[in-house]
Amino acid sequence: MGYPxxxxxxxxxxxxxxxxxxxxxxSHFAIGxxxxxxxSERAARKASDGARLEFLQKLSKFFALTxxxxxxxxxxxxxxxxxLVNPAATGVLIHNFVWGWAIEWTFFVVEIAAAQxxxxxxxxxxxxxxxxxxxxxxxxxWLSLVVINGILSFMLTPGRWLATGQFWDGFFxxxxxxxxxxxxxxxxxxxxxxxxxxxxxxxxxxxxxxxVRYTALWGVLGLSATVACQYWYWKAIPAGIITKALQAMxxxxxxxxxxxxxxxxxxxLLVLSGLLVPRNLPFGVAVLLMAAGLAWCGAFEWFRESxxxxxxxxxxxxxxxxxxxxxxxxxxxxxxxxxxxRSGDDDADLxxxxxxxxxxxxxxxxxxxxxxxxxxAFIAAIVQNTHLLKGNMPxxxxxxxxxxxxxxxxxSHLEMRSLGAIYGLQDVELxxxxxxxxxxxxxxxxxxxxxxxxxxxxxxxxxxxxxxxxENLGEGMPAFTGSASDRAALVSFILTLNGGGKK
Amino acid sequence: xxxxxxxxxxxxxxLINVLHLFTLSLHFIAMNFLFGGILVxxxxxxxxxxxxxxxxxxxxxxxxxxxxxxxxGVAPLLFxxxxxxxxxxxxxxxxxWLWLGVILAVIVAYFALHRAALKSDDxxxxxxxxxxxxxxxxxxxxxxxxxxxxxxxxxxxxxxLYARAQTGxxxxxxxxxxxxxWLHMMLGAVTVGGFFVGLIGRDHPHIxxxxxxxxxxxxVFASGAGIGYLGSLTPYMPGFMHSxxxxxxxAAIILSLGSLHFFFxxxxxxxxxMLFVSVVGMVTAxxxxxxxxxxxxxDPASWRVSTQWSPLILFLVxxxxxxxxxxxxxxxxxxAKPAQPGRD
Numbered sequence: 001m002g003y004p005x006x007x008x009x010x011x012x013x014x015x016x017x018x019x020x021x022x023x024x025x026x027s028h029f030a031i032g033x034x035x036x037x038x039x040s041e042r043a044a045r046k047a048s049d050g051a052r053l054e055f056l057q058k059l060s061k062f063f064a065l066t067x068x069x070x071x072x073x074x075x076x077x078x079x080x081x082x083x084l085v086n087p088a089a090t091g092v093l094i095h096n097f098v099w100g101w102a103i104e105w106t107f108f109v110v111e112i113a114a115a116q117x118x119x120x121x122x123x124x125x126x127x128x129x130x131x132x133x134x135x136x137x138x139x140x141x142w143l144s145l146v147v148i149n150g151i152l153s154f155m156l157t158p159g160r161w162l163a164t165g166q167f168w169d170g171f172f173x174x175x176x177x178x179x180x181x182x183x184x185x186x187x188x189x190x191x192x193x194x195x196x197x198x199x200x201x202x203x204x205x206x207x208x209x210x211x212v213r214y215t216a217l218w219g220v221l222g223l224s225a226t227v228a229c230q231y232w233y234w235k236a237i238p239a240g241i242i243t244k245a246l247q248a249m250x251x252x253x254x255x256x257x258x259x260x261x262x263x264x265x266x267x268x269l270l271v272l273s274g275l276l277v278p279r280n281l282p283f284g285v286a287v288l289l290m291a292a293g294l295a296w297c298g299a300f301e302w303f304r305e306s307x308x309x310x311x312x313x314x315x316x317x318x319x320x321x322x323x324x325x326x327x328x329x330x331x332x333x334x335x336x337x338x339x340x341x342r343s344g345d346d347d348a349d350l351x352x353x354x355x356x357x358x359x360x361x362x363x364x365x366x367x368x369x370x371x372x373x374x375x376x377a378f379i380a381a382i383v384q385n386t387h388l389l390k391g392n393m394p395x396x397x398x399x400x401x402x403x404x405x406x407x408x409x410x411x412s413h414l415e416m417r418s419l420g421a422i423y424g425l426q427d428v429e430l431x432x433x434x435x436x437x438x439x440x441x442x443x444x445x446x447x448x449x450x451x452x453x454x455x456x457x458x459x460x461x462x463x464x465x466x467x468x469x470x471e472n473l474g475e476g477m478p479a480f481t482g483s484a485s486d487r488a489a490l491v492s493f494i495l496t497l498n499g500g501g502k503k
Numbered sequence: 504x505x506x507x508x509x510x511x512x513x514x515x516x517x518l519i520n521v522l523h524l525f526t527l528s529l530h531f532i533a534m535n536f537l538f539g540g541i542l543v544x545x546x547x548x549x550x551x552x553x554x555x556x557x558x559x560x561x562x563x564x565x566x567x568x569x570x571x572x573x574x575x576g577v578a579p580l581l582f583x584x585x586x587x588x589x590x591x592x593x594x595x596x597x598x599x600w601l602w603l604g605v606i607l608a609v610i611v612a613y614f615a616l617h618r619a620a621l622k623s624d625d626x627x628x629x630x631x632x633x634x635x636x637x638x639x640x641x642x643x644x645x646x647x648x649x650x651x652x653x654x655x656x657x658x659x660x661x662x663x664l665y666a667r668a669q670t671g672x673x674x675x676x677x678x679x680x681x682x683x684x685w686l687h688m689m690l691g692a693v694t695v696g697g698f699f700v701g702l703i704g705r706d707h708p709h710i711x712x713x714x715x716x717x718x719x720x721x722x723v724f725a726s727g728a729g730i731g732y733l734g735s736l737t738p739y740m741p742g743f744m745h746s747x748x749x750x751x752x753x754a755a756i757i758l759s760l761g762s763l764h765f766f767f768x769x770x771x772x773x774x775x776x777m778l779f780v781s782v783v784g785m786v787t788a789x790x791x792x793x794x795x796x797x798x799x800x801x802d803p804a805s806w807r808v809s810t811q812w813s814p815l816i817l818f819l820v821x822x823x824x825x826x827x828x829x830x831x832x833x834x835x836x837x838x839a840k841p842a843q844p845g846r847d
Contacts, residue, residue, distance in 0.1 A: 003592055003593050004661065006599040006669070006671045065614075074606075083595055084595060087588075094584050095511055098581060098585050099513060099815050102578065103814070110832075126839065133836075164507070167513075167813070167814050325506045
């Protein structure tokens with residue numbers, strides 16, 4: 001609330017994911033690739049294997065260009081993006097962990113210098129000196145992971161820091177170690193995938209066979225470590241977060257499931273093309289492996305980012321940049337008086353600062369489909385009770401009139417026709433839509449807080465009475481404010497649920 | 504539970520300022536070498552300069568200079584965010600897309616420099632075009648940076664610009680705020696570029712002469728732009744004249760003249776040292792301009808200081824280790840036998 005709001009048509013999540021996942025994909029390769037290069041160089045020099053040294057030199061050119069340019073700059077890019085999309089959270093991290101970042105920077109300086117010297121020194125440096133630079137590169141690259149991992153894992157599990165505010169309590173948090181080993185495993189796996197991409201360009205033959213098999217072994221090792229540590233990581237996340245995610249958050253759980261599928265795909269391709277028939281590894285398969293690796297990184301990072309909802313720093317700051325410590329004050333005073341930057345349109349400002357960090361009107365996590373065909377009273381009721389909705393949303397901490405302003409803003413972007421007219425539905429199908437929109441945001445059929453069983457034995461009259469009294473049925477229940485046709489259709493639909501409501 | 508208050512700075516203000524100004528000066532030196540060096544290579548010398556071994560060497564150095572510019576730019580950006588958190592983020596948000604475009608521009612420039620450096624032929628076109636692309640990328644970055652950081656000094660301007668549009672497509676429309684400063688910086692980069700070209704080509708009279716020319720005239724024009732910029736600061740001049748900034752500026756001017764003198768005498772070590780310290784002086788003077796402009800709106804001394812001693816000490820230890828390691832790997836590289844011709 002102390003900052004302007006960057007109002008852009010695409011979702012913040014998409015923007016963050018685009019740069020963040022790309023960075024993760026390259027930066028982990030920058031670590032594992034460093035180890036792969038120097039260990040392989042040592043083996044090649046020991047065996048006087050000129051062909052392999054030539055391959056490693058080619059790989060190091062690809063490595064240097066990818067990591068120095070894309071890796072380094074997407075890393076800076078993440079900084080730029082987080083400062084734009086969540087300056088309050090970035091401020092919290094900067095003030096608490098600036099020395100962590102500064103330490104990482106010193107490692108980064110060595111990393112960049114060593115990477116260039118390793119690349120440019122292939123032909124001119126003595127083997128021992130060249131390998132020494134390679135080892136220095138790898139050690140400092142891994143140390144930079146050791147540091148940044150503390151800040152990343154802090155956001156999900158700040159641990160004792162919430163009570164002490166001490167640097168090391170936040171840094172060595174409950175998921176620090178599993179995340180460190182997990183990311184080390186990812187680094188090894190990605191080193192293999194990148195190296196296979198270069199190796200796949202070689203003609204079929206003995207050299208290709210042994211290089212691909214050797215590299216695939218790195219991949220299998222990395223993948224095994226990754227999968228094992230992912231389980232460890234999952235177990236280290238506090239039970240409360242996991243329980244909430246399992247109950248109400250399909251996004252992180254689906255992402256986790258996708259990551260298993262991608263890991264399985266990588267394993268299959270590595271064994272088939274890398275270990276069983278390495279002589280003919282086609283370039284297309286190597287590209288497919290890279291795509292699966294990128295998808296794995298995306299799925300895992302998406303899980304990590306979304307499982308901590310509604311927080312950006314668990315237990316400390318909500319995703320929209322509101323500190324929990326401000327909650328009481330906000331409930332009394334509202335948001336508007338605390339907005340440092342105003343656009344002149346209070347409705348829009350309130351919407352931006354309370355909803356827009358996660359939702360767009362019609363793009364990413366769109367609100368339009370959730371509210372189209374409803375009314376201002378319903379929208380305002382939902383805004384005031386966001387904490388009860390599926391998806392672990394942050395609470396709306398403004399005043400009642402501010403909730404109404406947010407509702408006005410949302411309503412002004414909607415088609416205010418009836419649901420039946422918008423979707424061309426009637427009877428039970430219309431009722432299903434009404435249920436999805438008006439009831440399903442809290443009561444998911446077959447899922448979170450499913451009330452189907454409570455409808456058993458009720459007839460149309462009972463259900464009509466229930467809708468008349470909806471606002472008194474439980475905490476945060478809005479009154480039914482839909483049209484008569486919506487109401488009749490909803491009742492018809494609920495009457496079809498008596499069999500168990502698994503439709 | 505009482506949650507921690509994150510409104511603090513984790514070290515004494517003076518220390519964060521010193522780290523900010525020192526690392527920013529290092530960043531400027533690397534950036535100036537890169538920008539000025541590219542400009543000199545593109546604009547000076549004869550048509551067949553692309554075959555000149557010094558020019559080839561310079562072009563091969565540019566990707567490393569870019570790496571140094573980026574790497575050394577990270578630290579000052581980090582430290583400035585600690586102190587001027589609200590000002591920097593707010594200004595960046597108002598220019599959101601353009602600010603983000605900096606990353607894209609640097610990636611393009613970086614690739615272009617690698618392309619020029621890795622091309623083994625001597626054709627001018629294969630090197631000139633990527634160098635021009637890199638130069639344009641850097642010009643974009645410099646302009647956006649100047650705009651954003653000039654807005655960060657004027658919170659009221661950010662408020663009014665934000666009220667006008669929230670989509671992050673605004674540069675500071677008050678061009679007078681930063682045009683002369685930006686011009687001064689760019690001409691300063693040409694000056695420093697001239698120094699490095701002369702230094703690297705010191706054994707080649709024609710290259711050294713080019714370096715001298717750019718160093719001298721770059722300084723003349725940069726001084727002109729700098730005086731113009733000072734003139735544009737009239738409302739803030741009394742505050743600046745009463746701050747240590749004026750002493751830093753005076754020292755910087757004297758040192759830059761001294762650097763020029765030693766450069767003409769081919770005494771590169773004292774010249775280089777004076778040049779670096781003069782950049783530190785300019786950067787310090789600029790910091791005082793920022794403070795004067797923000798007077799009454801934000802005082803960095805108002806931060807609560809809660810020093811995180813053990814991470815701070817660890818950082819200082821790591822810094823020393825990192826510097827020593829960088830010197831060590833560079834020494835290993837320089838100790839190697841030069842590559843044979845054709846073994847590129």
